[in-house]
Amino acid sequence: MIYEVFRQERKGQPFQHAGSVEAADDRFADVYAREQYGRRGESTALWIVPRSAVMEIHEFVDELNRNYHRVDGYPLKEKLKEARERTGTAAAAGDR
Amino acid sequence: MNEQEQQLLLEIADDELILGWRDSEWTGIAPLLEEDVAFSSIAQNEIGHARALYELVARERGITADELAFDRTPDEYRCAQIVELRLLDWEKTIARHYLYEEADEKRLARLKGSENAEIAGLAAKVDREEVYHRMHAQMWHDRLQEEPRYIAALAELRPLLEQRGEHTSELPELWEEMTMVRRSQPAGTKW
Numbered sequence: 001m002i003y004e005v006f007r008q009e010r011k012g013q014p015f016q017h018a019g020s021v022e023a024a025d026d027r028f029a030d031v032y033a034r035e036q037y038g039r040r041g042e043s044t045a046l047w048i049v050p051r052s053a054v055m056e057i058h059e060f061v062d063e064l065n066r067n068y069h070r071v072d073g074y075p076l077k078e079k080l081k082e083a084r085e086r087t088g089t090a091a092a093a094g095d096r
Numbered sequence: 097m098n099e100q101e102q103q104l105l106l107e108i109a110d111d112e113l114i115l116g117w118r119d120s121e122w123t124g125i126a127p128l129l130e131e132d133v134a135f136s137s138i139a140q141n142e143i144g145h146a147r148a149l150y151e152l153v154a155r156e157r158g159i160t161a162d163e164l165a166f167d168r169t170p171d172e173y174r175c176a177q178i179v180e181l182r183l184l185d186w187e188k189t190i191a192r193h194y195l196y197e198e199a200d201e202k203r204l205a206r207l208k209g210s211e212n213a214e215i216a217g218l219a220a221k222v223d224r225e226e227v228y229h230r231m232h233a234q235m236w237h238d239r240l241q242e243e244p245r246y247i248a249a250l251a252e253l254r255p256l257l258e259q260r261g262e263h264t265s266e267l268p269e270l271w272e273e274m275t276m277v278r279r280s281q282p283a284g285t286k287w
Contacts, residue, residue, distance in 0.1 A: 021130050031228075
């Protein structure tokens with residue numbers, strides 16, 4: 001069985017994926033993960049998760065193209081420029 | 097440190113050095129890659145423990161740890177027969193590992209109670225690493241304990257734990273290999 005190992009470097013920090021170990025069962029995974037990711041003081045804690053328990057999602061559908069939900073989907077600079085041109089305040093804004 | 101204490105430390109150091117050497121023979125050929133990493137690490141720890149123990153005795157005698165580890169003749173080693181054998185079957189290797197760790201735990205517990213603070217301190221330090229070895233040995237033991245081949249290996253090897261003084265013919269062979277590089281240069285060579 002493959003187990004995914006996550007490790008926390010210091011207390012309070014988020015767990016990050018460290019790698020994986022192949023082990024016959026949970027106990028072997030415990031020992032092998034300690035050996036590879038925890039013995040040299042590099043971790044304060046480990047999460048050891050059977051790979052089969054990990055839910056994966058790869059596709060994120062956006063059929064209505066609502067790109068304003070995304071951080072890169074609403075270019076404020078362009079919209080401001082357009083608005084200023086419409087109201088004729090572009091020059092005044094540029095003077096300040 | 098009295099002579100008796102020195103002999104006891106040498107006994108343990110020789111056990112750890114020779115066992116570490118034998119266990120390291122699995123590096124690269126263990127049954128699973130993860131096990132290869134884990135068992136090689138255990139082998140390296142044992143040799144590290146041997147080094148620390150040799151250093152304590154060497155200081156008492158005004159020599160170096162290397163001289164103790166490599167410049168004695170095979171019959172001067174104090175190790176038990178169980179660590180000398182080249183075991184090419186995994187179940188036998190695990191049986192030895194389990195028997196050795198079980199005995200070593202009791203020995204270390206006594207050593208931790210030593211009146212000599214330095215000996216007690218070193219025993220405590222070594223024991224902290226041995227905790228991992230025992231976890232590893234116990235997990236394999238629990239997995240294999242119903243297997244007839246493993247049960248037979250335990251029965252075959254257990255009596256050798258107490259066999260000290262007389263060596264098997266496998267120790268001189270191991271010694272030849274182990275000290276080959278050191279003997280290739282004149283005594284006193286600085287590495």
